Amino acid sequence: MKKLSLRTRVLTGTIAATALAAGTFGAVSANAATPAAAPAAAVAKADAKNKNTMESTHLTIEAATKAAQATLDAAEKENQRVSVAVVDRNGNTLVTLRGDGAGPQSYEAAQKKAYTAVSWNAPTSELAKRLANAPTLKDIPGTLFLGGGAPVTAKGAPIAGIGVAGAPSGDLDEKFAQAGVATLGK
Numbered sequence: 001m002k003k004l005s006l007r008t009r010v011l012t013g014t015i016a017a018t019a020l021a022a023g024t025f026g027a028v029s030a031n032a033a034t035p036a037a038a039p040a041a042a043v044a045k046a047d048a049k050n051k052n053t054m055e056s057t058h059l060t061i062e063a064a065t066k067a068a069q070a071t072l073d074a075a076e077k078e079n080q081r082v083s084v085a086v087v088d089r090n091g092n093t094l095v096t097l098r099g100d101g102a103g104p105q106s107y108e109a110a111q112k113k114a115y116t117a118v119s120w121n122a123p124t125s126e127l128a129k130r131l132a133n134a135p136t137l138k139d140i141p142g143t144l145f146l147g148g149g150a151p152v153t154a155k156g157a158p159i160a161g162i163g164v165a166g167a168p169s170g171d172l173d174e175k176f177a178q179a180g181v182a183t184l185g186k
Helices: 006-033 040-050 061-077 106-120 124-130 135-139 170-184
Strands: 083-088 093-098 149-154 157-165
Touching: 061 083, 061 093, 061 157, 061 170, 083 106, 083 170, 093 106, 106 124, 106 149, 106 157, 106 170, 124 149, 124 170, 149 170, 157 170
Parallel strands: none
Antiparallel strands: 083 093, 083 157, 149 157
């Protein structure tokens, strides 16, 4: 390895230090020069004017829990052991309740029924009837086209879904899901 002269080493060190200082100064300058974010009111006003955004209604955790408990209570009054799931507009699970003695398959089935109901804004019993004309609907991941799912709407738009599974029939599951939906209207 060739030994560098003192002059070359000092010059190389100075250049490296200068480059480092320039980079640090540039980063600090860039941060200082970043403009402040536009006030929220100005953004909202511009978006409302240009129709770039929209407002949507969401079910609160408190309301979802109330609906799930009302659903489970309706099933227990008829001595049915079910699981209940409430999902938001995007199909994300908000609340699940597995009743005492509910079968192990009921938990996942309830989630899928709730997801299916909110996705198509229709009770899953109605959607199951559509399979005759469109049998590939059942192939959509995360869905279950059996009675027991009910959509929750606000101003005609779906905001949540309630799914129930575990009763001897989809009709009973859906009856209990509708009890949960009805609780939200009170």
